[in-house]
Amino acid sequence: MDSRILVCLLLISSQILGILALTDSNDLAALNAIKSSWSNLPPNWKGSDPCGSSWGGINCTDSRVTSIMLAGIGVEGSEFSDISSLSELQLLDLSNNIGLKGILPSSIGKLKKLSTLILVGCSFYGPIPDAIGSLDQLVFLSLNNNSLSGPIPSSIGNLTRLSWLDLSYNKLSDTIPVASATASGLDMLSNARHFHLSNNLLSGSIPDQLFSSNMKLIHTIFDHNQLSGNIPSTLGSVKTLEIIRLDWNFFDGSVPPNLSNLTNMNELYLSNNKFTGNMPNLTGMNFLHYVDLSNNSFDASGVPQWITSLQSLTTLMMENTQLQGQIPVDFFRLPQLETVVLSNNNVSGVLNIGNSYRNNLTLDLRNNSITDFMQKTDYNMELTLVNNPICNTKGATSKYCTVEKHHNTVFPSNNCMATSCSRDKVLSPNCGCSHPYTGTLHFFSFSFSDLQNLTYVTTLNGALMSVFLSNGLPVDSVVSANPTVDIYNYLQFSLQIFPSGQDSFNQTSISTIGFLLNRQPFQLQYYGPFFFIDEPYCCFAGSKKSSNAGIIIGVAVGCSVLVLLIIFAGIYAFFQYRKAKRASERNDPFASWDSKKGSGSVPQLQGAKGFSFEDLRKCTDNFSESKCIGSGGYGKVYKGAISSGQLVAIKRAQQGSMQGASEFKTEIELMSRIHHKNVVSLVGFCYDQGEQMLVYEYISNGTLRDSLSGKIGFRLDWNRRLKIALDAARGLSYLHELANPPIIHRDIKSNNILLDDHFNAKVADFGLSKLMGDTGKGYVTTQVKGTLGYMDPEYYMTQQLTEKSDVYSFGVVMLELITAKAPIEHGKHIVRAVQEAMGDPIGSENLDKILDPAMGLGSEVGGLKKFVNLAMSCVGESAADRPTMGEVVREIENILDSAPANKKMDTKFSRSSYEEANDESPLHSHDTEVFDVSYGSFPFHVEHQYAN
The missing domain is CATH 1.10.510.10 (Transferase(Phosphotransferase) domain 1)
Incomplete structure (x- = not known):
């Protein structure tokens, strides 16, 4: 009798599931095919109704799958043709999944309703398929930070609705395509606002017809390519332009004089090319914040007078541009000026900075011909006059005749002095311990250069927080820190996003955060466009079902298997206990290791010794500052003498930089096997009292x-x-x-x-x-x-x-x-x-x-x-x-x-x-x-x- 009841319940449950199913059968088949070929997908990709069961990252409209958002959750796979069967798909975001690799299939052209395609920071390679030009609804296309190669498909010119085109950080080569009698080209993208093509292998000249007065471009970012020839004068006809980056190419000839027509310009980068002729006249660019003309071969000329008229200017970079003569004192009265670099020129005479400059001004005049400085004993700015004649005169001081060291820029601090977190959690600005979602923001351009100014980082944190909260995300706080300008002259911020009301984010929240950061449906004061590259998230929280249909299905299935759950409850609990115990031992490989007895699951070491915390504390005088001989992001290095009398250098990891136990064990096992006279020897290590320390032979003559x-x-x-x-x-x-x-x-x-x-x-x-x-x-x-x-x-x-x-x-x-x-x-x-x-x-x-x-x-x-x-x-x-x-x-x-x-x-x-x-x-x-x-x-x- 009991068995007949159980069978009956199962049959009823299956009928209920069939009635409540919301997913189109073709879409279901496509998602199941993806599920079978990809790994690390959300754990709730179960059952036969993705729409009704709210599969993670899948959004539906009237039984059809219309968006897939799986950013930053560690998905892996190399087969993508199944996605093309989702004919109603409008949004696809797979960004920040390093394990997604392979060639983009031509079948992607079947997604006729796709409006947003974001594949930032994956591992795609090979050519961009010509079929991408069939996506005539596409508004946002971001394929940056992959290994895509070959030419830019001319068919992209068919995407007349396209606003955002980002193909940066790939290996794209050949020339920039423009329309011909037989093909389309990028010049046909009259609605485009963003051309981001930086860090590729593009060559040849920029065709004149690429730009026209009917375009709506605000960003032209072509830096770090192999482009050559003259800048087309047609660029000066795109009156909407706000940012131009053409630096680090091979452009030559004169800069078109009609660039001064671009009165909305905010940032202009023309450095590291082969420009000749007259220095460009930027008079009239009243909104210009950032100018970099460095390392070009302009005709020798005096410091241009137009620099005194740019009232919004924060940064002027004109290193190695054949400047000569004196700098007008009015220049230093510009109200927003933060950084001026005029090194490696022939600026001469007496330097007069007046008394109306900003206190945070940095002025670099190295390798010029300045003979005197009017305010040499009474000024308040960071000034460098190294290798000028003035530094060879009596009365010159090291204050301006040496290079000042830069200061760390780590923002911000918090007021949680009495709070500390366990090793695997981080303290938020609101004094909570949790697992933040971390990564790096890379800004193509920015309107400032004073990285010490808290206004800029506070503005960034506030704007991001506002975006996350307005989209209903459980975010407690945002910390952007460590601003630096990288080798490509892009501004980078390390980013921490802390969860609210829980220790960690679930996968849906992570994907949504990643989508917002790379889709950028908002503007940031002081900052230009950017992209976000994340770090793999450690510890997703369990997802929660929210749909009523899901609850009904759960109840039906639960009733069907209730008897089985009761029977196996005890067995399940027992095996869960065993599994948890084994996991704990795996996570702590030293759990059963007694260093004194030398037995148990010990690291397989060859010559390295285990030290107790007390051993190393004594030989460093309780880790006193007098014994500290170096420091870095990992922590500090101390000099000490162990019991044998050997001098050692002890590298002590700080709390935020420590490895997991398995990784630490792997590292010391690796290093203990290395024995060569030209490799520093590992003397031992300490894994005691929550500390991780490596003990090396002491090398006396430094680096x-x-x-x-x-x-x-x-x-x-x-x-x-x-x-x-x-x-x-x-x-x-x-x-x-x-x-x-x-x-x-x-x-x-x-x-x-x-x-x-x-x-x-x-x-x-x-x-x-x-x-x-x-x-x-x-x-x-x-x-x-x-x-x-x-x-x-x-x-x-x-x-x-x-x-x-x-x-x-x-x-x-x-x-x-x-x-x-x-x-x-x-x-x-x-x-x-x-x-x-x-x-x-x-x-x-x-x-x-x-x-x-x-x-x-x-x-x-x-x-x-x-x-x-x-x-x-x-x-x-x-x-x-x-x-x-x-x-x-x-x-x-x-x-x-x-x-x-x-x-x-x-x-x-x-x-x-x-x-x-x-x-x-x-x-x-x-x-x-x-x-x-x-x-x-x-x-x-x-x-x-x-x-x-």
Whole structure:
């Protein structure tokens, strides 16, 4: 009897489900196909009625699926043709899912009702299909931060409703398409407001017909391409334009004089091109905030008078533009002025800044011809006059004749002094502990340059908070912090969004937040357009069903299986307990480890010792500031002596930067296996009392960066630089070729190459390292992490990490060795600087332009040209064309062997042989700011080093 009742209930339940089903059968089939080919989809993708059951990220209208919003939830898959069956789909947002990869199918052209397509920060590659031009309802198209290649389809010109076109940060090549007798072109997009094509491989000139007076463009962002020729004069006819970015291309000729007709212009970037002729006259651009004309070859001229008329101006960048003469004193009276960079010109005479300038003004006049300064003892601004004649006169002061160090910009603080959170949670400004959704905002342009000004960050936080709340999102607070300008001159903010009323966000909230940030249905004061790249979210909260139909279905199904639930309740509870216990042990690999007994689930270490917190506290005098020898985003480094008497450097992670237990265990196991004379040794570690500390051998002479900058008071000659290069190359070669499994360092830089008492070089800091493993592909797909200036561009774009990524970074270090320059100085990368100085083909007569004078030699020294050629091969654009580290070692050995002078070099030199300076050089001596930045869909840890 009981079995007949149960069968009856099940039959009734199935009938109820059939009656209540709301989803069109074709749409259901398409979603089930997606479900079977993708992974990490929302957990409530169950049952046979996505619309009625409110599947996560699926929105319906009258039984038809009209939107899919799955941004930022970790979806993975490579099959996309099934989406084309959703014929009523209007919105598709799959942004910030690194695991979505493959070629965009031509069948996407079947989505005739699609109005919004957002695929920001995924892993798509190959060409953009021509069929995209069939989406004639499309208003918003954002495909940036992928690896798309080939030409821009001319068919995009058919999208007459399109307002937003963003194809930035891809590998698109060829020319910008315009209409012809047989094809469409971007000039047909008369309703477009945004052209974002930056950071691609576009070439050729900009066609005259691309722009016309009937267009509605406000943003033309074409920077960091390979565009050449003249700027078309037709650009000056688009009166609606507010932002133009044409910087970092190969444009030449004169700047069209009719650009002054663009009276709505806010930001103008024309730097790092080959412009000639007269300096453009910007008179009449009364709303202009930000101007960058640097590094062009304009005709020599006096400082233009129009700069005194731009009442809205905050930032003027005119480095290396052949300016001469005096700066008019009226210029410093501009009410909004924040930053002026006129370095590397011939500005001369007496500098007079008057007494009406803003107190937060920064004025950089390095490398000019200024002979005197009227207010030299009574001024209040950040002023730099290094390498001007005035700095060689009596009475000159270090206040303006040295480069001031930049200050950390970490906003904002809170008033929660008495509140602390557990290790896996973060304290919000409202003093609650929760799991914030984090990522990075990348602004294509911005109207200010004073990153210390709290007004700008407060405005940003308030505007975002207002947007989230007005859309019904459970957001408690927003924190945007660590503003920095990256190598592409984009402003970046790290972003934390805290949940309200719960510890974490559910998947629907995360997707909605991501959609709002990348769709940008709002405006921000002071800021231009942007894109958002997130960090994978740690801990989604359980989703809640809200539809009445879902409740009815739940009740029906619940009645059907009630008997079974009662029978299996006890069994289920027992297995849940076992599962929770196993999960707890997995999450804490040291849970059963007794370091004193040396038994249990211990880390598999080879030579490294476990220290207690008390051990390390004693040897650092309770972690006193007097023992602190360095700091960074991870925490601080302390010098101490352990019980054996050995000097060590103790790297203590701060609460916000600690790894999970599994990751920490993996790292110490990895580092304990590395044994090579050119790799810093791990002495031990501490995993005690909630602390994570790594104990290294103490390296007395600090970093290679310290030596090159003269910080340790000792000059490195050519022979010693060669030996340092060889040591570091051998250390890297060991990691790549002899370690088992091979190790990719991922953060090679001069600050991570340490010098011991005898100036032997050792590779250090394995916090970002990756095991190569046996992928069978020759690369590891991973989040992009590294340091600006050293990062392999190919890894940056493809997220495919190989040993050749380390080779690129090492090539940058080699260029540092011969130039002593930081990787990025004055907005120019060291590779480009060397290329420009060397010319093509490389000629030794040009080497003198880039050599570090501290070496005290000329370009004819033995092996120098070979060394430069080797460095340039290491920083080749394609990883396949770069040598291996083993080949680099052999080539440097050949250079040492082939130069007679080098054969006699003495490699055994000790600290006692030179001036005692900084006798407590840290293991990691950083003059840096630490930021969390992103490229593509990959967050990475960046230490931004300021050039001294």
